[in-house]
Amino acid sequence: MLRSRIIGTGSYLPERVLTNAEIERMVETSDQWIVERTGIRERRIAAPSEATSDLAAVAGRRALEASGVRASDLDVILVATATPDMLFPATACLVQTRLGATHAFAFDLSAACTGFLYGLSVADQYIRSGAARTVLVIGAEVLSRFIDWTDRTTCILFGDGAGAVVLRGEQGDRGILSTHIHADGSLWDFIHVPGGGSRHPPSEDTLVRRLQFLRMKGSETFKVAVRTLEETALEALKANGLAIADVRWFVPHQANRRIIEAVGARLGLPAERVVMNLERVGNTSAASIPVALDELVRAGRVSPDHTLLFAAFGAGLTWGSAIVRW
Ligand SMILES: CC(C)(COP(=O)(O)OP(=O)(O)OC[C@H]1O[C@@H](n2cnc3c(N)ncnc32)[C@H](O)[C@@H]1OP(=O)(O)O)[C@@H](O)C(=O)NCCC(=O)NCCS
Numbered sequence: 001m002l003r004s005r006i007i008g009t010g011s012y013l014p015e016r017v018l019t020n021a022e023i024e025r026m027v028e029t030s031d032q033w034i035v036e037r038t039g040i041r042e043r044r045i046a047a048p049s050e051a052t053s054d055l056a057a058v059a060g061r062r063a064l065e066a067s068g069v070r071a072s073d074l075d076v077i078l079v080a081t082a083t084p085d086m087l088f089p090a091t092a093c094l095v096q097t098r099l100g101a102t103h104a105f106a107f108d109l110s111a112a113c114t115g116f117l118y119g120l121s122v123a124d125q126y127i128r129s130g131a132a133r134t135v136l137v138i139g140a141e142v143l144s145r146f147i148d149w150t151d152r153t154t155c156i157l158f159g160d161g162a163g164a165v166v167l168r169g170e171q172g173d174r175g176i177l178s179t180h181i182h183a184d185g186s187l188w189d190f191i192h193v194p195g196g197g198s199r200h201p202p203s204e205d206t207l208v209r210r211l212q213f214l215r216m217k218g219s220e221t222f223k224v225a226v227r228t229l230e231e232t233a234l235e236a237l238k239a240n241g242l243a244i245a246d247v248r249w250f251v252p253h254q255a256n257r258r259i260i261e262a263v264g265a266r267l268g269l270p271a272e273r274v275v276m277n278l279e280r281v282g283n284t285s286a287a288s289i290p291v292a293l294d295e296l297v298r299a300g301r302v303s304p305d306h307t308l309l310f311a312a313f314g315a316g317l318t319w320g321s322a323i324v325r326w
Pocket residue numbers: 028029030033034037038113152153156191216218219220221222225255256283313314315
């Protein structure tokens with residue numbers, strides 16, 4: 001059977017570390033509150049000179065190096081991002097020229113924190129249909145530019161980063177076993193950036209009303225997140241005839257430690273199989289799963305035939321899951 005195998009991973013986190021102690025000096029909050037409510041201790045912030053394509057290109061190059069694939073052999077570059085360099089052209093086109101991937105077509109995909117799994121799903125369809133053989137999927141964000149640093153309910157959560165995987169079509173049992181992706185647009189206002197698009201194009205008025213910044217209904221989002229993550233993890237297992245005991249690594253979207261622990265407990269997953277790096281990186285949206293995966297792979301913790309379960313949710317609302325046999 002033709003499957004999409006992950007043959008290389010890469011990631012990039014900006015150098016600048018923003019700690020909870022620094023945020024304590026910006027808004028009325030405390031390290032203790034942030035750690036108890038979210039599990040996050042610090043996050044990375046892009047340098048003023050860095051945009052999303054810069055982070056994405058480094059992660060993409062590292063994934064290519066790990067895979068042994070030349071940039072010129074890529075058929076597709078897909079960048080999942082909610083924070084592109086510009087409205088257009090696509091950030092993926094900027095990454096394409098940076099990498100010298102001259103034969104690849106390139107486009108962005110907008111599904112916020114579920115973006116990487118949407119990207120994996122699209123890439124998997126290209127590969128299994130025979131339309132493409134080798135695809136670079138990148139999740140990359142510079143969310144710090146769209147955060148209201150005076151809003152303590154959101155500024156504590158997010159960080160910048162990029163993660164990437166190279167997928168190649170190969171015959172056999174290893175690779176992406178399934179992807180499931182979903183959306184419920186009726187809940188669009190749970191997490192959104194109102195300004196800067198065609199609804200509220202940038203103007204003095206939109207700046208005064210701070211419409212360029214992310215807005216979130218935190219506790220409502222929390223509840224939907226726990227429910228949808230559990231549901232989509234279970235549908236993924238069922239579709240493959242797997243039990244939770246078959247999952248070696250659960251790599252969830254890194255939004256909040258309490259969300260991840262609640263989902264892990266509902267699924268009956270032992271804590272040591274649940275991958276968490278949000279303490280160091282916060283919520284990096286579309287980058288969160290590929291960054292966590294790359295760290296796991298580079299730590300030598302993923303072995304052939306391990307079963308990995310990915311699950312994410314985010315603005316849209318969107319959510320989804322994927323199962324990979326390594
Ligand atoms: C944002 C989040 C951490 C808030 O935690 P919570 O336990 O739901 O807290 P609440 O929103 O109910 O707020 C409780 C109180 O803490 C206060 N509070 C909020 N942020 C605070 C902060 N950074 N420091 C101190 N107090 C804070 C609130 O103002 C509220 O005070 P009040 O009771 O006097 O009104 C949590 O809702 C969350 O993580 N939601 C999911 C968000 C998410 O994952 N978004 C991304 C999706 S991809």
